[in-house]
Amino acid sequence: QRKSRSPVSDLPLPPGPPAWPIIGHLNVMPTSHEWRTYGEWAKIYGDVIQLRIFNKSLIILGSLDAAKALLDHNTSVTSDRPHFTMIYDLMGWDWAVQFMGMGPRFLKYRRVVQSLLLPQSTRAFWPALDHGSRSLLRSLVHDSANIHQHVKDHLGGLMMTVLYGEDEGPTRDKYVELAEEAMHGLVEAGNIGKFLVDFVPLLRFVPEWVPGAGFQTQARIWRKLARDMIEIPFADVKKYCDEGTAPASVTKTLLEQQSHSKSNEIDTELVKGAVGVLYVGGADTSLSALNTFILSMVLHPECQRRAQAEIDSVVGQNRLPDLSDQASLPYFDCVFSEVLRWNPGVPLGVPHSVMADCELNGYRIPAGSTILYNQWTILHNEDVYPEPFKFIPERWMPEEGKPLPPDSRSASFGFGRRICPGRHFADSLLWTMMVRIVAVFDLAKPLDADGNVIEPSGEYLTGLVTHPAPFACKVTPRSQELASLVE
Numbered sequence: 001q002r003k004s005r006s007p008v009s010d011l012p013l014p015p016g017p018p019a020w021p022i023i024g025h026l027n028v029m030p031t032s033h034e035w036r037t038y039g040e041w042a043k044i045y046g047d048v049i050q051l052r053i054f055n056k057s058l059i060i061l062g063s064l065d066a067a068k069a070l071l072d073h074n075t076s077v078t079s080d081r082p083h084f085t086m087i088y089d090l091m092g093w094d095w096a097v098q099f100m101g102m103g104p105r106f107l108k109y110r111r112v113v114q115s116l117l118l119p120q121s122t123r124a125f126w127p128a129l130d131h132g133s134r135s136l137l138r139s140l141v142h143d144s145a146n147i148h149q150h151v152k153d154h155l156g157g158l159m160m161t162v163l164y165g166e167d168e169g170p171t172r173d174k175y176v177e178l179a180e181e182a183m184h185g186l187v188e189a190g191n192i193g194k195f196l197v198d199f200v201p202l203l204r205f206v207p208e209w210v211p212g213a214g215f216q217t218q219a220r221i222w223r224k225l226a227r228d229m230i231e232i233p234f235a236d237v238k239k240y241c242d243e244g245t246a247p248a249s250v251t252k253t254l255l256e257q258q259s260h261s262k263s264n265e266i267d268t269e270l271v272k273g274a275v276g277v278l279y280v281g282g283a284d285t286s287l288s289a290l291n292t293f294i295l296s297m298v299l300h301p302e303c304q305r306r307a308q309a310e311i312d313s314v315v316g317q318n319r320l321p322d323l324s325d326q327a328s329l330p331y332f333d334c335v336f337s338e339v340l341r342w343n344p345g346v347p348l349g350v351p352h353s354v355m356a357d358c359e360l361n362g363y364r365i366p367a368g369s370t371i372l373y374n375q376w377t378i379l380h381n382e383d384v385y386p387e388p389f390k391f392i393p394e395r396w397m398p399e400e401g402k403p404l405p406p407d408s409r410s411a412s413f414g415f416g417r418r419i420c421p422g423r424h425f426a427d428s429l430l431w432t433m434m435v436r437i438v439a440v441f442d443l444a445k446p447l448d449a450d451g452n453v454i455e456p457s458g459e460y461l462t463g464l465v466t467h468p469a470p471f472a473c474k475v476t477p478r479s480q481e482l483a484s485l486v487e
């Protein structure tokens with residue numbers, strides 16, 4: 001006779017480190033590189049861990065199976081986001097789909113954002129990718145000393161060209177500056193624990209003049225930045241559209257859809273917000289992956305040479321590789337997969353929140369829990385990825401009789417209804433930038449004034465999105481002919 005399953009409410013909570021009365025795990029919470037501590041705890045307590053801060057439950061998933069079971073197969077209750085009062089209510093980021101809770105407004109915004117980023121829709125961005133990546137290569141030919149700055153500037157600029165149609169120049173630089181300022185506030189406020197109002201939401205009604213309500217002044221300043229970021233570029237595109245001179249862009253596409261639509265599904269606030277989130281979601285994450293790629297090439301010249309040999313044999317040296325070559329460069333594809341696995345840019349993913357009690361592996365996941373999925377642990381599981389801390393693109397090469405490990409993309413872009421809608425665009429954008437950099441340049445460790453090799457530390461900075469700690473990189477055109485291709 002089959003044993004009947006216990007109701008969810010009877011199930012035990014997942015295990016975790018010992019908790020203190022009242023405060024729970026508050027004083028054992030890691031304050032930096034949290035993914036490493038959570039990874040250590042996963043070895044002790046298993047791949048589903050529960051932590052408690054006062055009465056708030058935090059669940060950390062440490063395996064792909066657990067993440068899929070909870071977030072892919074139970075999406076109707078696990079696709080909510082935790083509510084951040086400071087960011088959402090006070091700083092006015094309520095236009096950003098990333099922070100929206102489940103509900104009709106989220107579903108409407110998500111539908112629009114997703115439709116803009118479908119593989120067939122993103123083909124329209126290919127000319128901008130071609131143009132923007134050439135421009136990056138040109139900057140590197142003329143000033144090889146500042147690769148990190150050039151990559152950051154060109155990536156941000158390219159995103160703005162795609163979103164607002166603005167070509168290289170002071171206006172586009174201004175858009176990037178506005179977005180970076182707004183995101184600086186976001187990163188500060190995203191430091192959970194920094195603002196008490198996130199734990200006591202009623203404090204948001206305290207007026208700014210009350211002593212101790214400095215968070216209201218800060219929120220007001222950041223709120224203006226978050227608004228300017230979407231309002232100023234939008235107003236320019238709207239004006240050009242009205243004059244009939246707007247170049248192709250995501251904003252223009254949405255404004256056209258808005259004017260042709262009979263329903264009022266797409267309102268102006270949605271257009272501004274749906275475009276703004278693409279920069280928020282795409283710029284820093286893509287920059288992290290590009291920096292990791294550069295680091296991997298500097299540290300592994302043998303992989304770089306193999307990638308260059310493949311490009312030379314398939315594409316030759318008379319033109320730059322482009323997206324039509326992607327399927328013909330299998331080794332480079334392995335390099336890309338390994339970049340996403342070796343040091344995932346969003347190591348703990350973006351938190352989900354649970355809307356109703358549910359079950360996972362015989363444990364109760366209480367309603368209201370915040371869920372983190374530890375991509376870093378998932379992608380460094382040595383049973384799945386042997387020698388997980390080594391950069392080994394060959395692990396992705398198909399071999400007769402040997403199953404491939406789960407694609408790094410299966411964890412790095414998140415799960416369920418919240419899966420990164422920009423993943424196809426990220427694929428084209430990053431592939432183009434990466435392949436072109438190594439097609440034209442050698443990346444290497446530089447020498448100091450005494451002729452000693454400067455070794456990168458290989459360390460990563462802490463944060464929701466992580467980047468390699470600054471490292472020096474020598475950039476040399478592989479040949480004069482290749483360098484001249486970018487002029």
Ligand code: HEM
Nearest residue numbers: 097098278281282285286289350413414415418420422426
């Ligand atoms: C290497 C590059 C990227 C990585 C690693 C990455 C990763 C992620 C992750 C982990 C999430 C959270 C998914 C979840 O909640 O489970 C996410 C969400 C999101 N990403 Fe990306 N992303 C990248 C590039 C992009 C790009 C290029 C765009 C846009 C052009 C983009 C737009 C978004 C948006 C709008 C969301 C929020 C989705 C939602 O809350 O429903 N991302 N991304």
